[in-house]
Amino acid sequence: GENVEQHPSTLSVQEGDSAVIKCTYSDSASNYFPWYKQELGKRPQLIIDIRSNVGEKKDQRIAVTLNKTAKHFSLHITETQPEDSAVYFCAASIGGGATNKLIFGTGTLLAVQP
Amino acid sequence: EAQVTQNPRYLITVTGKKLTVTCSQNMNHEYMSWYRQDPGLGLRQIYYSMNVEVTDKGDVPEGYKVSRKEKRNFPLILESPSPNQTSLYFCASTRDRGNSPLHFGNGTRLTVT
Numbered sequence: 581g582e583n584v585e586q587h588p589s590t591l592s593v594q595e596g597d598s599a600v601i602k603c604t605y606s607d608s609a610s611n612y613f614p615w616y617k618q619e620l621g622k623r624p625q626l627i628i629d630i631r632s633n634v635g636e637k638k639d640q641r642i643a644v645t646l647n648k649t650a651k652h653f654s655l656h657i658t659e660t661q662p663e664d665s666a667v668y669f670c671a672a673s674i675g676g677g678a679t680n681k682l683i684f685g686t687g688t689l690l691a692v693q694p
Numbered sequence: 695e696a697q698v699t700q701n702p703r704y705l706i707t708v709t710g711k712k713l714t715v716t717c718s719q720n721m722n723h724e725y726m727s728w729y730r731q732d733p734g735l736g737l738r739q740i741y742y743s744m745n746v747e748v749t750d751k752g753d754v755p756e757g758y759k760v761s762r763k764e765k766r767n768f769p770l771i772l773e774s775p776s777p778n779q780t781s782l783y784f785c786a787s788t789r790d791r792g793n794s795p796l797h798f799g800n801g802t803r804l805t806v807t
Contacts, residue, residue: 616796624798681739681792686736
């Protein structure tokens with residue numbers, strides 16, 4: 581079936597470095613790609629999203645890039661800070677039309693070392 | 695404040711004892727869904743609802759039931775819980791299924807012994 585693969589599963593960086601998390605999807609009709617951040621013991625919260633008609637989107641230290649041809653999208657966090665430590669989930673819409681839904685990646689545990 | 699409220703936050707029960715986890719949203723969203731989160735497996739959809747009285751199975755529906763009698767409420771029912779249903783559960787709602795952000799509740803950590 582349709583799925584979303586996310587890598588790496590864990591990522592450790594030094595404070596101030598950049599972090600990159602990558603996801604690939606299988607449904608060529610996917611057109612919506614959100615990223616969620618989940619801090620320990622809390623709910624997932626949307627941090628940025630991108631639609632298929634856009635190749636890149638930025639919001640301060642966070643950016644997402646989308647390559648529709650290769651069916652992959654990435655989250656980029658620059659100048660990482662300890663408060664960026666969390667689990668990050670990517671998701672992609674699949675199905676389209678009445679069956680459209682979001683499928684989530686398996687998550688990346690990001691640890692930012694002070 | 696726009697939010698999704700689920701209760702309880704923590705629940706410990708025994709095998710076979712029926713339980714209900716409540717979920718309510720105040721954003722007038724038509725679409726609501728339930729997910730379970732397990733280590734290494736991410737968020738997997740259990741059931742979803744497109745509108746009042748319209749529900750359907752997600753990817754892991756076995757052992758669960760839902761109902762949608764009112765637009766704002768979407769309870770998750772475990773008729774006979776088993777230890778493999780020990781997990782972290784999230785309710786979520788959205789304006790437009792698959793095309794707009796999901797708003798998650800605070801989660802319910804369920805332990806079935």
